[in-house]
Amino acid sequence: MRLAALSAAIVPLASLQAEDGYDLWLRHAPLEGESLARLQAHDGEIVALNPDEPTVALAISELRAGLDGLLGKADRAAQTGSYTAFRFDCDHPAIAPGGAFRITPADRLLSIDAAEPVGCLYASYAILRELGQGADPSTLALDSAPAMPLRMLNHWDNPDGHVERGYAGRSIFDWWHLPERLDQRMIDYARANASVGINGVVVNNVNARAFMLEPRYIAKFARLADAWRPYGIRVYLSARFSAPMDIGGLTTSDPLDPQVAAWWRAKADEIYTAIPDFGGFLVKANSEGQPGPQDYSRTHADGANMLAEGLGDRGTVIWRAFVYSAEDETDRTKQAYAEFVPLDGQFADNVIVQVKNGPLDFQPREPFHPLFGAMPKTKLMFEGQITKEYLGFASHLAYLAPLWKEVLGADTGRGGPVTKSVAQVIAPAGMAGVANTGSDRDWTGSDFDQANWYAFGRLAWNPALSSESIAREWAAQTFTRDPQALGTITAMMQGSREAVVRYMTPLGLAHVMDTGHHYGPGPWVCDLARPDWNPCYYHRADGEGIGFDRTPAGSDALAQYAPDVTAQWADPATVDPRYLLWFHRVRWDRVMPSGRSLWADLVHEYDAGVAAVDALARDWQTLAPHIDAQRHRAVAENLAIQQVEARWWRNASLAYWQSLHGLPLPAGAAPIPESLADYQRRAFPEAPGQ
Ligand code: BDP
Secondary structure: OHHHHHHHOOOOHHHHOOOOOOOOOOOOOOOOHHHHHHHHHHOOEEEEOOOOOHHHHHHHHHHHHHHHHHHOOOOOOOOOOOOEEEEEEOOOOOOOOOOOEEEEEEOOEEEEEEOOHHHHHHHHHHHHHHHHOOOOHHHOOEEEOOOOOEEEEEOOEOOOOOEOOOOOOOOOOOOOOOOOOOOHHHHHHHHHHHHOOOOEEEOOOOOOOHHHHOHHHHHHHHHHHHHHHHHOOEEEEEOOOOHHHHOOOOOOOOOOOHHHHHHHHHHHHHHHHHOOOOOEEEEOOOOOOOOOHHHHOOOHHHHHHHHHHHHHHHOEEEEEOOOOOOOOOOOHHHHHHHHHHHHOOOOOOOEEEEEEOOOOOOOOOOOOOOOOOOOOOOEEEEEEEOOOOOOOOOOOOOOOHHHHHHHHOOEOOOOOOOOOEHHHHHOOOEEEEEOOOOOOOOOOOOOOHHHHHHHHHHHHHOOOOOHHHHHHHHHHHHOOOOHHHHHHHHHHHHHHHHHHHHHHOHHHOOOOEOOOOOOOEOOOOOOOOOHHHOHHHHHOOOOOEEOOOOOOOOOOHHHHOOHHHHHHHOOOOOOOHHHHHHHOOEEOOOEOOOOOEHHHHHHHHHHHHHHHHHHHHHHHHHOHHHOOHHHHHHHHHHHHHHHHHHHHHHHHHHHHHHHHHOOOOOOOOOOOOOOHHHHHHOOOOOOOOO
16 A cells, blocks of 8 residues: 555655654755756866865865765765866955855856855855755856854753753763764764854853863863864853862952952963864853852953953853843843843953843743843844753754744844844844754754754854745755645744744743743742742733733833834734733733634634644645655654644643633633643653753
């Protein structure tokens, strides 16, 4: 039966060989038909002015290997003809430095120009990306430059191999065996990053261990830096602010103490001796129990500037704005703005302040962070979370480009007569993504989560790309080039994050997940020691209504946005319903624009989310003829988990809201199969990533 179905669809068997996802989007599966014929006609020698320079050599070898894959050549060293088909000039004066490249087609020749070798490497990957989607090499013209200088991954990986908020196995970094042993994965990882333009990697958790600054670790970082340098990737470290005391024998870490500053300067010198192109430090300070300058009544600027001076013009301090304090009782979403805006203009030139996409914490949906646009004299960097701590871990399909695009494209309402979008605000600095990689064979814990790594890099290169086009190019390289199948996959991806929002946190709700591991619903959690760790703090639901009043009558967090932005969100009658309960407290019986009550609208949202996941599972089934069985099954199994868990979110959340107001479910809504107590009893002490 199954064979008959396969042959009926005339699917080439080669593309259906079992795959385990290890090759990511760099599979370079053989082309077919016309696109294959066109590439065969074009193929020839690859030449470069300086072919032995390590990065140029990579640009050539990556292009050759990729072309051979696309051409279906089993023998990768196969003879390629006697004329030049690709010519690299990686020292071209007319191209801007920083990774830009230009590809110009002529008669059976692609000229590739860049100012630096890394631009040529990026060009190789771009050519393969285009050809891999069936582009015609004889007309392939590209002029591309990165939109921002820093395109980074932040690994929350601990030295013992555990990954905080990691859902793809253990850490990919084998610190125990470094520097002597360098896993091949470290090279494959660098290729994957370079192929989407990622050029910086923070290798350890922001909740940092000070001992990672000891000499034995510096040797390990140096080995990685050497391996990644040809791929244009610089190593950065998370630094624990109290390191001078923890490992340096000092009695203080006060940033204004000359001994402390001298300790960090010496530490920086030591690192630069081993890693001449070391990127710099990432610091989480005075946040969630981490030490910082405020322990000495100093400011974030005092702390950051002291470290920046130690690095000098050799590197950058990336200082996180994710701060909120146990003692501060103001709305948690207001605290970063309140602490950082007064410091605008005080940070040294080589300091960047890294701001999460929203003011809370990587929720399925948040409005953009009010700091974007509010610190015009400071370089601000965007921090997104590629790993899906709050969006169903690795088993739920949630393509995150639409989430990031929503923020990058937001108009901050600030920046002059022509106001700036978030993407424009961060352009002088960059984007950081909390990595979702791990030791799992497929790297990211699921096939579709690879798309989030890919999309993050592509958006950091060019935030103007549409999430749809990124999904399509990723899927074409990862799964299949069949146009109809691609249309289905792209549509699935495009709607997937919204589905998660609807069954987890509809209408602007946030932070309603269970405690600690953040797996599954826990809107009933109200008794944690810190108020701002309780879901109840965020949804504020009772018998009358639900939602966080952030208008002037409430916390007035709205006032942190520019007036035009505030105006869009100020009125519960006109606010975009996606942000309704984020900014407003609304009565359960309020009549909504739909004509239904808020309660009925909320039920509708949860149900729409569940239905959307059912549709994802159905759509995926139709793709069986186009996807190799191993990956098809893996995705199908994840979708089955998601179907169950979407219902869990819906039912547990509704049971809790109902326990507050006692209203019946609207007519036609599916009954809730278990009692609230049953949902509350579920416990997952072993959930990953904690
Ligand atoms: C939260 C995570 C926590 C991180 C923190 C951070 O739950 O594990 O340490 O963010 O960004 O989302 O520092």
